[in-house]
Amino acid sequence: MTTEPRFIVLLGPPASGKGTQAARLREMLDLPHVASGDLFRENLKNETDLGLKAKEYMDRGELVPDGITIAMVMDRLGRPDCADGALLDGFPRTIAQAEALDEALTERGHEISLVPCIAVPDEVLIERVSGRRLCRVCGESYHVKFNPPQQAGICDRDGGGLYQRDDDQPETVRQRLRVYWEQTSPLIEYYRQRGVLVEVDGDQSIDAVTEDLRTVVGDS
Ligand code: AP5
Ligand code: MG
Numbered sequence: 001m002t003t004e005p006r007f008i009v010l011l012g013p014p015a016s017g018k019g020t021q022a023a024r025l026r027e028m029l030d031l032p033h034v035a036s037g038d039l040f041r042e043n044l045k046n047e048t049d050l051g052l053k054a055k056e057y058m059d060r061g062e063l064v065p066d067g068i069t070i071a072m073v074m075d076r077l078g079r080p081d082c083a084d085g086a087l088l089d090g091f092p093r094t095i096a097q098a099e100a101l102d103e104a105l106t107e108r109g110h111e112i113s114l115v116p117c118i119a120v121p122d123e124v125l126i127e128r129v130s131g132r133r134l135c136r137v138c139g140e141s142y143h144v145k146f147n148p149p150q151q152a153g154i155c156d157r158d159g160g161g162l163y164q165r166d167d168d169q170p171e172t173v174r175q176r177l178r179v180y181w182e183q184t185s186p187l188i189e190y191y192r193q194r195g196v197l198v199e200v201d202g203d204q205s206i207d208a209v210t211e212d213l214r215t216v217v218g219d220s
Contacts, residue, residue, distance in 0.1 A: 005110050006031060006085035008217065009092070011187060012118035014176045015128040016202045017209055018089045019141045021118070024210050025087060025217065032081045036073055036091035038139055040064065043072075058167050061175030063093060063183060070100045077104065085110075093184045098191075115191040116216055118202035118209065122177055129173045133162035147206055 006029065010018045019035060026033045040058060043051030050072065057064045073091045076082070092098040105111055120128075131144040133153075137160030142149050149155060153162050167176065191197040198216045202209055 004113075005083070006113045007088065007105060007110060008085070009088045009112055009115045009191070010090075010118065011115055011184075011191070011197075012202060013120065013122075013125055013180045013184075014173060015125045015132065016118040016120045017128075017206065018118060019139075020147070020206060021209060021213055022087050022089045023140065025213060028214065029085075029087060029217065031085050031087045033089060034073065034076050034082065034086045034091070035089040036069060036093070037089075039072055039076060041139070059172070061167060061172040061179060063179060066094055066096045066100075069093075070097055073097075074100070074104055085113075092187060095186060095190060098187055112191070112194070112196055114217065115187075115197045116200050116213055117188055117191075117197060118200050120202040124203055125177065126170070126173060129168050130170070132168055133164060135160040136163055 008029070008031070010022055012018050019038070022033045022035065025031075037058075040051060040054040044055050045051070050068065053068065054064045063069075069091065073088075077086060088101075092101050102112070128143060128146070131146065133142045133144060133149075134140065135142075135155035135158065137155065137158050140155055140157055141147075142155075142162060144152075149162065154160070155162060167173075188197060200209065200212050200216065204212075
């Protein structure tokens, strides 16, 4: 495996499997998983000002403003464990965020090496969201039908209780999908033009998607 720093962006609509796949890839790649949604939820759990502010937007299915989001993710990427790269999930989500990331990486002499985009039809996404459950302790993502824990309602990793995200209500999910197509999908073309985009079929089993991602990540 290359020792060059690797910054990989997992792109894809809500519930396309970014978090699920990142949890599997981070072990193979030995890179930290930097997920903007998880960072917001962590802030909310700790009742920080940032978390409470972000919640207003998240509950409506809208994007948190760029200024707040960029500052939070840049702070995370500035920590020592990201010196050799990171597996980004949910960031960037706007062209302004992508430009801020490019600028910050260029300053460090790095660049985005790969952007796998996980494609899944909207109707499949709705079914995935409605069955999603998350661990209160570690944030691990499960699905009641497609990826159930060994014991219902309990995380396999640490025994934490599982819960449903507030923004996984059907109306909020539809809004998140609208926002994805309006504000985030232009990034597909942005990264295609830079020659780093690879499309991955996300409408397959979790294992099959992991296999395809392993291939594209290994080849890059
Ligand atoms: P965020 O937490 O990033 O949510 P999201 O992008 O909407 O994506 P999800 O986490 O819902 O889905 P996922 O792709 O990780 O899927 P998962 O693996 O869990 O963001 C939440 C909010 O925070 C945003 O709406 C916004 O308000 C704010 N925010 C975050 N980042 C921001 C940014 N950069 N700028 C501004 N605001 C920001 O899988 C979903 C379910 O499907 C699970 O149950 C899983 O088990 C199941 N599943 C996964 N893969 C498969 C498969 N292949 N087959 C069957 N089931 C599967
Ligand atoms: Mg996620």
